[in-house]
Amino acid sequence: xxxxxxxxxxxxxxxxxxxLIFIGLTxxxxxxxxxxxxxxxxxxxxxxxxxxxEENNCMGCHTIMGxxxxxxxxxxxxxxxxxxxxxRAVLTSPVxxxxxxxxxxxxxxxxxxADDLIAFFDWIDDIDLNGFDTVVSPLSKDDN
Amino acid sequence: xxxxxxxxxxxxxxxxxxxxxxQIIYGFIMGFAHAGFDGLxxxxxxxTARAVHTNLLxxxxxxxxxxxxxxIIPEEAQRELVSVKLAYVQLISLAVVGVxxxxxxxxxxxxxxxxxxxxxxxxYLVVVNVLLxxxxxxxxxxxxxxxxxTALVLSxxxxxxxxxxxxxxxxxxxxxxxxxFRWWVVHLxxxxxxxxxxxxxxxxxxxxxxxxxxEVIEKWLYVIVGLTFLSGVLGTGHxxxxxxxNKIWLIVGGIFSALEPLxxxxxxxxxxxxxxxxxxxxxxxxxxxxxxxAAIVSFIGAGLLGFAHTLPQTNLYxxxxxxxxxxxxxxxxxxxxxxxxxxxxxxxxxxxGRKLYESTRGRMAFWMSNxxxxxxxxxFGVAGVVQVYLERKMKMEFMEVQKEVEIHFIVLxxxxxxxxxxxxxxxxxxxxHGRPNDEALEPDSNL
Ligand code: HEM
Ligand code: HEM
Ligand SMILES: [Fe+2]
Numbered sequence: 001x002x003x004x005x006x007x008x009x010x011x012x013x014x015x016x017x018x019x020l021i022f023i024g025l026t027x028x029x030x031x032x033x034x035x036x037x038x039x040x041x042x043x044x045x046x047x048x049x050x051x052x053x054e055e056n057n058c059m060g061c062h063t064i065m066g067x068x069x070x071x072x073x074x075x076x077x078x079x080x081x082x083x084x085x086x087x088r089a090v091l092t093s094p095v096x097x098x099x100x101x102x103x104x105x106x107x108x109x110x111x112x113x114a115d116d117l118i119a120f121f122d123w124i125d126d127i128d129l130n131g132f133d134t135v136v137s138p139l140s141k142d143d144n
Numbered sequence: 145x146x147x148x149x150x151x152x153x154x155x156x157x158x159x160x161x162x163x164x165x166x167q168i169i170y171g172f173i174m175g176f177a178h179a180g181f182d183g184l185x186x187x188x189x190x191x192t193a194r195a196v197h198t199n200l201l202x203x204x205x206x207x208x209x210x211x212x213x214x215x216i217i218p219e220e221a222q223r224e225l226v227s228v229k230l231a232y233v234q235l236i237s238l239a240v241v242g243v244x245x246x247x248x249x250x251x252x253x254x255x256x257x258x259x260x261x262x263x264x265x266x267x268y269l270v271v272v273n274v275l276l277x278x279x280x281x282x283x284x285x286x287x288x289x290x291x292x293x294t295a296l297v298l299s300x301x302x303x304x305x306x307x308x309x310x311x312x313x314x315x316x317x318x319x320x321x322x323x324x325f326r327w328w329v330v331h332l333x334x335x336x337x338x339x340x341x342x343x344x345x346x347x348x349x350x351x352x353x354x355x356x357x358x359e360v361i362e363k364w365l366y367v368i369v370g371l372t373f374l375s376g377v378l379g380t381g382h383x384x385x386x387x388x389x390n391k392i393w394l395i396v397g398g399i400f401s402a403l404e405p406l407x408x409x410x411x412x413x414x415x416x417x418x419x420x421x422x423x424x425x426x427x428x429x430x431x432x433x434x435x436x437x438a439a440i441v442s443f444i445g446a447g448l449l450g451f452a453h454t455l456p457q458t459n460l461y462x463x464x465x466x467x468x469x470x471x472x473x474x475x476x477x478x479x480x481x482x483x484x485x486x487x488x489x490x491x492x493x494x495x496x497g498r499k500l501y502e503s504t505r506g507r508m509a510f511w512m513s514n515x516x517x518x519x520x521x522x523x524f525g526v527a528g529v530v531q532v533y534l535e536r537k538m539k540m541e542f543m544e545v546q547k548e549v550e551i552h553f554i555v556l557x558x559x560x561x562x563x564x565x566x567x568x569x570x571x572x573x574x575x576x577h578g579r580p581n582d583e584a585l586e587p588d589s590n591l
Contacts, residue, residue, distance in 0.1 A: 002363065004366065007366035007370065008293075010367065010370040011367075015374075018400075022380065026324075028390070028392070030321075036388060036389065037318060037320035037389065042318060046317075050322075054256040055254075056256060057252075058256055059256045060189075060190065060192070061189075061194075064319070065319070065320075065387045066463035069190070070466050071177065071194075072190075072542075074542065100543035100546075101543075102182070103185050105189050128388060129386050129387070129388055132386035135461060136463075136464070138535070138536070
């Protein structure tokens, strides 16, 4: 039967080995040749957009790349789906946006802020998501 | 209780229960909002309710883990805590940081990163707080008369949990990298180091409740935490399928995360077998209910329901839907909430001297909360599956689908009411035990 010593060796060995592989794979997937994160195209507007995204906890209602909350629509490919004008109207609206009854917070962003958020969404749209974007955005232009 | 300083644990548990109560209230706010009743929107919008709900969950669990450590470590190390005063300082600072964060969420003071909404400046306070906690626990352990595997695994879990908080504080301009390293915290906590904490508490409880030989229990503890890391570390890949990183994660994450249920299965089998094997039956039946319950329900919530959406082919459709919320609830409940309630049920009579080991109220608390939570899981699950089908297969609009599933949130609210009733009974039981006191000291007891 297994002894306590062997059990401990299994624990320590398994942990060290898998952790090293994990670090290795992390480095691998961010090397230039493997990278599909679209990070090369991050502009200052995208960064400002991301800051707004975080400061207002948009993820507290929406998902993006499938991450976030389940109260409001997925925002990956949202520009493709709705067009820039619609998104700008939502973001700058001074009253709660609620075309279907469910309310979004009325942020009343300025035009510049809306530009930044749109740049952020545009940048997200060009990330290679291993096919998720085709499932999650049924109205995305690519597959209609 | 064998050491006076173990009493500190009581106050961590009390804080834990208070925050748990609040968490449930915010859960109701969201449940009602999903069902179409969002009257609080202008005061507590959904994203506020959500950040409060999930952060209170994490803080009450952490407070429970800390209380567990303050109770368990002296007994395992066979000495008093090195400083009771510092432990109270740590308790109060934890409460202050927690409350400031929660209040801040009502005033747009946060960082919209799921589960890690605490703003950076407060993160540093969290770090200081946890360092203080670890300092007290680890010095006690190393000055102690013995270093048991149970104590080591528990402390290792707590130490790694602290270290893993750090990747979440790295600043990135890229949403992809931000998300990538956010999982080092969130996933490696719940499917990694927190399982060590759970395993340590479970092992302590089984030793006390079943009387099975420590050597046997601790050997299996190593096997369980071995399985945890073996599968869980590379299993992180199941969050990397569709967030803009390499396809290699589809294979690695798929295979290893599919093995993760083994650790939970092992935990369930372990607990049930030790219970069967045990000759000495401890009179504290309620603690036993919660202990075995945690081992079994965590296997269902984390193991089975996690497995249900972990393969990349399935996750492509379920990723970021209410299916995830279904799993999140039963997994957190079974694994972490129940283990905290178990250690409280075990230690409370020992700290207060009121041996309310068996009561109808206590048993009702157990059954009502569990049945309520399983009902909630089913409600989320049905809503989730319908959502996946209508939205991702039938290509219906998000909001149209949400209207279709509103009814399941009514069911959710009903089940949540049952759940909450159970938890209120638990709170009453907690209260009825009274305060911890030195008369409860039993230095020679085996309990
Ligand atoms: C006690 C242990 C566990 C807890 C507390 C837990 C909790 C959670 C939570 C809260 C989420 C949502 C995270 C987010 O979107 O930010 C999640 C996601 C997920 N969990 Fe777990 N989990 C546990 C164990 C497991 C296990 C063992 C598996 C696999 C066998 C698993 C598979 C998944 C998957 C695939 C997702 C991603 C869902 C998606 O793509 O939206 N979980 N888990
Ligand atoms: C009265 C009881 C409760 C109700 C009505 C409730 C309701 C909810 C709702 C509506 C959400 C948000 C889903 C969304 O983003 O749209 C949520 C999230 C969450 N709740 Fe609860 N909840 C309750 C209790 C609990 C308990 C006891 C736990 C833990 C043991 C818990 C853990 C979570 C977690 C981890 C999430 C995030 C899930 C995810 O992002 O996938 N909740 N809850
Ligand atoms: Fe995970």
